[in-house]
Amino acid sequence: MVKTPRKFMNPFSKSISDTNRRFIVLMIPLLAFIILFSFLFDLPFQKVKNGFFSSDSSSSPSKDELLRSKIAVCLVGGARRFELTGPSIMDMILKEYPNSDLFLHSPLDSDAFKFSLLKSAPRIAAVNIFQPQPLPENETFVRVLSAQNSPNGIQGLIQYFDLVEGCVTMIKSHQIKNNIKYDWIIRTRVDGYWNGPLGPENFVPGQYLVPSGSSYGGLNDRFGIGDLTTSTIALSRLSLIPKLDSAGFSNLNSESAFKAQLTTQKVSYQTKRLPFCIISDRKYDFPPTRFGVPVAALSSRGPLSGTKCRPCKPVCVGVCVEYVMMWVEKGWSWTDWADGSLELCNAEESWEDGWEKVFDKVAGKKFGDARKKIHSMNFDDCIHDFIQLKNLTAQWNAPPIEEICALGLTHS
């Protein structure tokens, strides 16, 4: 099924032929350069990695071993479209590892009532829904971080870092209370839509695993798995900023701060393709420019490794995706599109009319039913479900249930 909208095809093929010759002339020294660099830097780096972590980092535990180990799943972010993402997180992560304990860390807003869906999660260790408040900014943060490309500037970055780090705080407190230690921490986002199960090959002893692509000048920080040691460093996003400052880093975005955090703390990492995308309501230019953001159709086969996505009828598939993605900067918003894994939306406007139908068709009846349930939920249903959820949760730290439900739903 190769559809190529003419409108986008012509300007691209013209510019390709124009730059064709220059491209090839540039490619030869560039390739030599890349090969040289990989020899210069990769080999010593590999040695450093193995020096620090003596364990055979390539061997992941089997599924059986993982099911016998202690796993914490840290779920962070606002509930925005949780009626679409929640059931997939439940199926592809929580029910894949039913021995895992869920930790939810989320700001209170008018969508928080959607977390009522979690009442069917296998195990819930802690829920922390908090009233968002501005966090203090000081010179250290201003020096190290960049407000560019962050929707809410430096404050937005600090809020996000605090949200992520708060999850480690919850996990550590739960460990102390119950005198346990987790073997693995899976860090994931509330707005992640999973179209395949999280496989055991993504648990790598002694290393931190992140998705490939969408690296924005650093490392893709939309998901991560590591043991307790590597995860503690990877998730301590706020408290490690002064360390980055001492190391002389400045002008960092979320992804480059994340990479600097791991490298300065000598945590080695691996990237793998992972079967999820980040459902977003944001609008982006189409086709994406070199530093633009491609928005995947939810129907893409994937793995999308955390690319932004929405339910849409794709406007660009097959050879069109090749033409669009070859101009997207590899170290920035680029994501792997090989083998037809990616289909693109035109995300210049709000979600299209009839997106619900598109979603239900892609996600199937079970996930579609959850969407409808939230869509038609009333205040009393919400209270009912939240009471169940609270009852299943070991550590409950949230505003009154009535307040959570009333923010998003009118009293009947």
Ligand SMILES: *[C@@H]1O[C@H](CO)[C@@H](O)[C@H](O)[C@H]1NC(C)=O
């Ligand atoms: C800014 O705040 C962080 C964390 O609250 C702190 O570690 C750092 O020392 C502060 N920097 C300055 C210059 O006060």
Ligand SMILES: *[C@@H]1O[C@H](CO)[C@@H](O)[C@H](O)[C@H]1NC(C)=O
């Ligand atoms: C809460 O859970 C206990 C068992 O853990 C159960 O007996 C009780 O009925 C539950 N209460 C509600 C309101 O669901």
